[in-house]
Amino acid sequence: MISEATMEEKRSAWRVLGLALSNRKTGFMLLFGFASGLPFALFLGTLYAWLTEAKVELETMGVFSLIGLAYAFQFLWSPLIDKVDIAGFRRLGRRKQWIVPAQLLIGIILLLLSFSHPSNENIGWFSLLAGIGALASATQDIAINAWRIDVADEEATIDILSTIYQMGYRLAALVGGAFGLIIAARIGWPSTYMVMGAILVAIGIVGLWAPDNDARKGSREGVLDDELLDLRKAGELEPAIRWRALAIVALLWAGAIGGVLTFMFMSLTYAPANRPNPIDFTVNWGPWIIVATVVVPALVAGWLAAQKHGGKHLLAEDAPPSTGAAYVFDHLYRALLLPLIEFVGRLGWSLVLIISLVLTYRICDAIWGTFAYPFYLGELGYTNDEVAFASKFFGVGAIILGLAIGGYMLTVLGRMLTLTIGALLAALTNLLYADLAIGGARMLALSDAIGFTWAIEQLPGGSAKLAKLTLTIGFENLAIGVAGAAFIAWLSSIVSKQYSAVQYALLSSLTLLIGTLGRGALGEMIENQGYYDVFVLTTQIGFIAVFLCLVEWARVARRDRRSGSASLAVQ
Structure with missing residues (x-):
């Protein structure tokens, strides 16, 4: 009972x-x-x-x-x-x-x-x-x-x-x-x-x-000035230290933005034969832009947080309000560095775990997505109409159903368990594609057993071949829906509401990095070894995300226990 x-x-x-x-x-x-x-x-x-x-x-x-x-x-x-x-x-x-x-x-x-x-x-x-x-x-x-x-x-x-x-x-x-x-x-x-x-x-x-x-x-200036005054209270970092750190970060951000704008200018004004390749730019310069705007600033923010935590370079008393150039520097510091300082100060070394999970959680579909149509149309020999039905109509419906299931799981099972299950499902669905790569006998047998083949054959242009592709895409998209619901919820939960725009944008941009960088190597592997070995490899890579989910789950559980103990102590 x-x-x-x-x-x-x-x-x-x-x-x-x-x-x-x-x-x-x-x-x-x-x-x-x-x-x-x-x-x-x-x-x-x-x-x-x-x-x-x-x-x-x-x-x-x-x-x-x-x-x-x-x-x-x-x-x-x-x-x-x-x-x-x-x-x-x-x-x-x-x-x-x-x-x-x-x-x-x-x-x-x-x-x-x-x-x-x-x-x-x-x-x-x-x-x-x-x-x-x-x-x-x-x-x-x-x-x-x-x-x-x-x-x-x-x-x-x-x-x-x-x-x-x-x-x-x-x-x-x-x-x-x-x-x-x-x-x-x-x-x-x-x-x-x-x-x-x-x-x-x-x-x-x-x-x-x-x-x-x-x-x-209220007054725009009043709201912003209150935030700037907080930087000049006793116990905050000295302006000189903050501005030196800001100079490093601002130069890196300016260089990154300048690089992107230069690339766009060259692409729009140069002759077609001389235009830079956008994919090459993303692969070759994208990582350096991330290093310049995320990695190095995060290290600088960590150093500033350590200085404040250690009681070094702090104001002994309230400083007067900033004016002129100092006012501008305080604005830039608040916009560029404070979101990272808050992030590093709140999470500490756990930020390494979080970034690792961000980089690997969606790696399976991020890398594989580019080669989906060559696999369907070239390797397996499906038509455009068949792929459109399986991936666009049935596939989108499966993703929406997966999102609904994921939302319910988040409510009933909790965020971390759903996150872990989503990572596991996303990894395992690569094995379904591995079966398709060697003929799809298992997927066809499953489709026959549950009556899915019969249902697809009743549609105009339906066939057993279309049934196994549609079922495979359906299972994958269900997993993507569950994993996506959990991942976005988890990602949203670890950022501060005070700096949500910057922190979320930085983390979400990292989810694209590994996928972009890995496509070249994956394409070469497909050429040399075929799709089956690639799908086995992406399954194994997916298990890395599952392991990191378990580690993050343990971290969150420890944090919640400490928070609960602190609350009881206050009561």
Whole structure:
């Protein structure tokens, strides 16, 4: 028999889930998730189909790969979202002042694109519009991720908000991707982008009524000056020490931003034969940009935190308010270094574990994703229609179902257990692809046994061959949904609400690093050894993430025990 305590725990979990889903914050989170995913699909996916139909040259299309840089290096301007108010919009709220204008700007750009006709002659104007739209989209993503962390509470928990965000994002990918292609074939590309632009403008207007934890209705200068005065209280680091550290970090950030801008300028102005390759830039310079803007600043922040903890280079008494150049330096210090100092000071050496987990958790699908279509179409011989059905329609549905399961598991099982299970499932699904690589006999047998083959064969163009691919993608995407829900919730839980935009943007950018760097080596391995060995290897790599999850689970448990003991001592 099930004990009464167990039944009460289950009822409590369902009650928590019900309260979270009925909260207005959850509704806006779904809307914002959709608004975040739609531009990404339209600028980095569907737009290429429009350019292809307009007979734009492939070399000219290469300019559009620059758009992806806005998403890859969005952390470079994340300090602005945390510390800068937009004149005329700051009364909307700390995050909404960025979210709403960005959504309106993206919508307007989509509308402008709908009145443009891409061609080899006017591709410069078209590229400029798309580039500005991608920049606004990446900025919106930073602000929305920070909003999710800021507004989370005991009712609309960070776990549920993170899951709902991803559901909205995945729905938008379906609407902007597969659905966009379908309606474009019927009403044309200009009308399709006009509809999508109107949707973004409408979301921006509705977003005016979203809640925000920090309305900042007082004086902008008053709010910021109070924060700057805290830096000059007795017991804080001496300004000279802070400014030396700031000089190092500011030079590194300026160099990184300058490198990205130089690359973009060369790509837009040089002749096609002399343009730098975006993939080479990301692979060769991306790691150094991360080192310059994350690794070295984190070491500097750690040194500053150690100095303060050790009582060195501290103000003996309150210093006068900063003015002139000192005022500017204090602003920059607060924007660039304080988020890292808080992070390092709060987590200490545990930050090494956290970064290791961030780098490895999504490594399986991050590395493998680039080679999915060559595997389906080239190695296995599926058609475009079969792959579209299995990966876009059935696959997206499986991800959304996985997110729903992941959200429920977070509520019932807890964050760390769900995180660990998600890592294990994501690793094991690589073995399903390994089976496909050697013929897929086991997947076909499973499909036959559960009646899935029969169901697929009833569809137009359905076959046993399509059934085993669809089932494999379905299982993988279910695992991705569970793992994604847990990972985003965990990532959101370890950042500070005070510096959520910068800290989350930095961590999320690291999730792309290993995948980007590993693709070249993986491609060479595929050429030399074939897909089967690659899938076995990615499974083994996935087990590293499972091990790190267990270590992180133990760390969180120790922290919670210490917090509980401290609370009892105070009582």
